[in-house]
Amino acid sequence: MTGGCGFVGSHAVLALLDAGHEVVVLDDLSTGHREALPPGVEFHQVDLMDRDATAGVVARGAWDGVLHFAALSLVGESMVEPLRYFRRNYMTALNLIEACVARGVGRLVFSSTAALFGGPERSEPIPETALIQPGSPYGESKHMIERVLHWADAVHGLRSACLRYFNAAGADPGGRAGEDHRPETHLIPLTIDAALGRRPALKLFGTDYPTRDGSCIRDYIHVTDLADAHLRALDQIHDRSVVYNIGNGEGYSNLEVISAVERVSGRKVPWEAAGRRQGDPAKLVADSATLRRETGWTPRFAELDRIVETALLWREAHPDGYGR
Numbered sequence: 496m497t498g499g500c501g502f503v504g505s506h507a508v509l510a511l512l513d514a515g516h517e518v519v520v521l522d523d524l525s526t527g528h529r530e531a532l533p534p535g536v537e538f539h540q541v542d543l544m545d546r547d548a549t550a551g552v553v554a555r556g557a558w559d560g561v562l563h564f565a566a567l568s569l570v571g572e573s574m575v576e577p578l579r580y581f582r583r584n585y586m587t588a589l590n591l592i593e594a595c596v597a598r599g600v601g602r603l604v605f606s607s608t609a610a611l612f613g614g615p616e617r618s619e620p621i622p623e624t625a626l627i628q629p630g631s632p633y634g635e636s637k638h639m640i641e642r643v644l645h646w647a648d649a650v651h652g653l654r655s656a657c658l659r660y661f662n663a664a665g666a667d668p669g670g671r672a673g674e675d676h677r678p679e680t681h682l683i684p685l686t687i688d689a690a691l692g693r694r695p696a697l698k699l700f701g702t703d704y705p706t707r708d709g710s711c712i713r714d715y716i717h718v719t720d721l722a723d724a725h726l727r728a729l730d731q732i733h734d735r736s737v738v739y740n741i742g743n744g745e746g747y748s749n750l751e752v753i754s755a756v757e758r759v760s761g762r763k764v765p766w767e768a769a770g771r772r773q774g775d776p777a778k779l780v781a782d783s784a785t786l787r788r789e790t791g792w793t794p795r796f797a798e799l800d801r802i803v804e805t806a807l808l809w810r811e812a813h814p815d816g817y818g819r
């Protein structure tokens with residue numbers, strides 16, 4: 496697994512271990528935390544930009560499958576540094592895919608994104624067949640990798656699952672892992688920290704979107720449900736490749752997220768209106784019918800309050816995240 500020390504990857508490590516798998520993690524710790532890995536997980540500190548080192552780790556084993564989480568993943572940052580996003584996301588994925596093909600790895604699960612769908616406001620949840628129109632270099636870089644995987648299957652038989660996550664949030668319900676991005680840019684952890692008085696007022700980016708209350712709408716998916724989808728996707732790709740959109744199918748506005756944090760924490764969230772953040776689409780809500788139908792996946796933590804509650808519990812127990 497690449498990126499196993501990050502937010503989504505560390506929860507996927509737990510899901511794989513819980514299901515009885517062995518996991519080996521490759522991560523450069525650029526945004527992840529060594530402490531996020533449970534003891535005993537084999538770890539290699541490698542930058543995927545290093546083609547030989549990447550091939551070296553892939554050559555060490557006979558893998559049942561590879562999960563690729565590592566990436567630069569901030570929409571706003573990619574609008575400021577587009578070329579860095581293209582170079583790093585594309586090259587790192589290519590180095591890994593080449594190594595997998597060279598070693599005859601059969602299955603690869605790739606963290607794609609809802610940011611593929613950056614078009615104007617949509618009234619309906621977004622299925623896999625919707626027009627791909629990335630609104631940011633980040634989304635575009637993920638689309639390029641999806642195309643590489645398409646051809647790696649067609650020509651080399653590397654089966655893949657492109658999982659287009661909507662907004663991952665929450666924390667392991669057992670308190671074993673949580674979200675600790677540095678700097679943190681994601682709405683739910685920032686709103687929780689504002690409620691806990693650990694940050695100044697939350698800046699609400701955009702109050703003039705064509706949505707029900709003027710703030711952006713997103714589909715929050717619990718990170719444990721997301722991790723479960725990876726295991727199910729792996730089972731689907733023995734002899735074909737798949738693409739799944741993954742969300743709850745329910746959109747919440749940024750203002751509704753603020754209300755949920757206030758409800759769950761019992762504290763006021765200080766916030767102030769700010770301008771729009773470049774690259775943000777007005778509304779992204781998933782149609783995950785294909786994933787549900789083909790794999791039997793159903794989210795266990797679909798309610799926004801439950802997602803917020805697990806994130807809040809982890810943050811209260813780890814006010815400094817993974818430390819340092």
Ligand SMILES: NC(=O)c1ccc[n+]([C@@H]2O[C@H](COP(=O)([O-])OP(=O)(O)OC[C@H]3O[C@@H](n4cnc5c(N)ncnc54)[C@H](O)[C@@H]3O)[C@@H](O)[C@H]2O)c1
Nearest residue numbers: 498500501502503523524525526527543565566568606663
């Ligand atoms: N968090 C979300 O809401 C969300 C939504 C859609 C898609 N995604 C995608 O899911 C994946 C994981 O997201 P996350 O929120 O867990 O991010 P994260 O930053 O917490 O985790 C990424 C991990 O990859 C590692 N990494 C980055 N570049 C690397 C490199 N060159 N070599 C080796 N390791 C490297 C980091 O150290 C980190 O541990 C990303 O690909 C992201 O684009 C995330």
Ligand SMILES: O=c1ccn([C@@H]2O[C@H](COP(=O)(O)OP(=O)(O)O[C@H]3O[C@H](CO)[C@H](O)[C@H](O)[C@H]3O)[C@@H](O)[C@H]2O)c(=O)[nH]1
Nearest residue numbers: 568570608609610661662680681682698699700711772775
């Ligand atoms: O301080 C903040 C932070 C965020 N927001 C707003 O909250 C919403 C959600 O923003 P996040 O940064 O939490 O999440 P994004 O929707 O930008 O992006 C996330 O989901 C995407 C897919 O939808 C990507 O894949 C990406 O990796 C992942 O970070 C956006 O409207 C954003 O403008 C604020 O108003 N204030």
